[in-house]
Amino acid sequence: MRVNFTVNGRPQEADDVWEGESLLYVLRERLGLPGSKNACEQGECGSCTVRLDGVPVCSCLVAAGQVEGRDVVTVEGLADFAKQRAQHGGCSTGATGACGTSLQDARQWAAKGQDSQTGEGTELAPIQQAFIDAGAVQCGFCTPGLLVAADEMLERNPNPSDADIREALSGNLCRCTGYEKIMDAVRLAAARQAEAV
Amino acid sequence: MDFLRPASWEEALAAKAEHPTAVPIAGGTDVMVEINFDHRRPEYLLDLNRIGELSEWEVGQDTVRLGASVPYSKIMESLRAELPGLALASHTVASPQIRNRGGVGGNLGTASPAGDAHPALLAAGAEVEVESVRGTRLIPIDAFYTGVKRNALAADELIKSVHIKKADGPQQYSKVGTRNAMVIAVCAFGLALHPETRTVRTGIGSAAPTPVRAKTAEEFLNAALEEGGFWDNGKIITPSVAKQFAELCSGACNPIDDVRGTASYRRHAVGVMARRTLTWTWESYRGARRLTEGAA
Numbered sequence: 001m002r003v004n005f006t007v008n009g010r011p012q013e014a015d016d017v018w019e020g021e022s023l024l025y026v027l028r029e030r031l032g033l034p035g036s037k038n039a040c041e042q043g044e045c046g047s048c049t050v051r052l053d054g055v056p057v058c059s060c061l062v063a064a065g066q067v068e069g070r071d072v073v074t075v076e077g078l079a080d081f082a083k084q085r086a087q088h089g090g091c092s093t094g095a096t097g098a099c100g101t102s103l104q105d106a107r108q109w110a111a112k113g114q115d116s117q118t119g120e121g122t123e124l125a126p127i128q129q130a131f132i133d134a135g136a137v138q139c140g141f142c143t144p145g146l147l148v149a150a151d152e153m154l155e156r157n158p159n160p161s162d163a164d165i166r167e168a169l170s171g172n173l174c175r176c177t178g179y180e181k182i183m184d185a186v187r188l189a190a191a192r193q194a195e196a197v
Numbered sequence: 198m199d200f201l202r203p204a205s206w207e208e209a210l211a212a213k214a215e216h217p218t219a220v221p222i223a224g225g226t227d228v229m230v231e232i233n234f235d236h237r238r239p240e241y242l243l244d245l246n247r248i249g250e251l252s253e254w255e256v257g258q259d260t261v262r263l264g265a266s267v268p269y270s271k272i273m274e275s276l277r278a279e280l281p282g283l284a285l286a287s288h289t290v291a292s293p294q295i296r297n298r299g300g301v302g303g304n305l306g307t308a309s310p311a312g313d314a315h316p317a318l319l320a321a322g323a324e325v326e327v328e329s330v331r332g333t334r335l336i337p338i339d340a341f342y343t344g345v346k347r348n349a350l351a352a353d354e355l356i357k358s359v360h361i362k363k364a365d366g367p368q369q370y371s372k373v374g375t376r377n378a379m380v381i382a383v384c385a386f387g388l389a390l391h392p393e394t395r396t397v398r399t400g401i402g403s404a405a406p407t408p409v410r411a412k413t414a415e416e417f418l419n420a421a422l423e424e425g426g427f428w429d430n431g432k433i434i435t436p437s438v439a440k441q442f443a444e445l446c447s448g449a450c451n452p453i454d455d456v457r458g459t460a461s462y463r464r465h466a467v468g469v470m471a472r473r474t475l476t477w478t479w480e481s482y483r484g485a486r487r488l489t490e491g492a493a
Contacts, residue, residue: 022229041233056294063244065244066246170292170379172292
């Protein structure tokens with residue numbers, strides 16, 4: 001079957017989709033966006049978290065056919081998404097042109113953080129920069145899901161308590177960090193967000 | 198596999214009548230796991246996401262009509278006052294990502310004894326509205342669960358909504374698991390005080406082949422509260438009464454040993470949760486009583 005939906009602000013079309021296929025599979029294998037990670041395939045780990053019509057969901061548990069006509073934001077589009085949100089309160093759904101991230105750009109997306117030595121690169125969402133600065137990334141497999149979930153929480157709740165952060169990230173497993181640096185990163189992003197306003 | 202995408206409820210009923218083996222999918226948090234792991238390969242998937250009315254709820258005089266696909270996150274946000282037990286239960290479901298997709302209709306459709314909503318529905322009192330092209334029927338929640346992962350639905354029926362009694366008194370929900378998130382209940386317990394009818398209702402999860410009420414325990418407690426005039430005098434429930442109630446709740450279990458816990462642990466834990474939820478709800482009933490009567 002064919003599925004038409006919006007990914008990172010741009011309309012996309014996936015062909016030859018098997019009816020039992022997940023949104024995660026379509027993103028990774030058909031659209032070439034491997035940022036959302038495939039780990040547990042049962043909604044336990046949160047590493048495949050994307051936003052579906054703005055709401056964080058496990059993309060492994062959304063049937064591909066269910067996203068027809070809907071709006072998906074993946075970690076590859078997070079930097080642009082955050083930028084647009086900061087500039088004019090978000091991108092209108094399905095808009096073409098200047099808004100959103102093209103599939104080409106999303107496929108080539110690479111973290112270009114503000115290097116502490118060279119000061120190069122600024123193409124990260126604030127939450128991504130905070131994860132780097134706080135040392136919240138070790139093996140990095142859980143990071144995309146955590147970024148999407150944490151970014152959505154900060155959008156909803158700009159001044160979260162530690163309990164709020166733990167609750168918002170309770171569906172994302174990390175086996176490396178012990179979560180402390182991840183907590184630091186989210187606190188850092190929240191503090192920077194507050195300063196910026 | 199065929200993916201059926203009805204645009205309306207009527208179309209969904211027609212599709213289910215034509216293909217009774219079609220598996221309905223809404224949040225997908227149960228169905229997709231089975232497909233991902235190749236445990237299930239249905240001939241037809243029947244997507245219910247396009248049917249807006251399934252994600253709506255309506256607060257009536259005595260009941261809340263909760264659409265089958267209303268996600269748990271919405272129940273937590275919007276129905277805490279009307280359905281406190283179910284809102285608490287919803288908060289224990291998995292993670293935010295899952296609560297954003299899953300809803301009570303799926304819990305009922307899967308009918309797992311470990312489904313988090315069941316004890317709250319049993320304690321509050323509810324009817325499941327199911328429909329087919331043949332017509333609509335309301336199934337009392339007590340008659341809905343018919344076996345392990347079996348329910349009273351006919352092959353051509355779909356769950357449309359649940360009519361849940363609005364709380365007329367305090368409700369509580371308790372669940373045992375290894376952490377606060379992403380936990381399938383080792384066992385769970387829901388309790389609702391119904392001061393209007395002077396009754397107490399319970400629901401037990403994950404401690405019998407189906408979700409069950411502890412009816413003997415309810416009858417004992419109803420009689421003890423009546424006899425002691427507790428509803429009127431608002432006294433603390435006698436420890437011996439609470440203890441007896443807890444034991445009877447344990448006795449209502451028919452659990453198994455499995456990876457999550459042993460049968461004897463489940464029986465014990467249900468007793469502990471029964472006593473605690475009774476204490477918590479009774480304390481808030483007494484608190485509310487003191488406020489309405491203006492005595493300090």
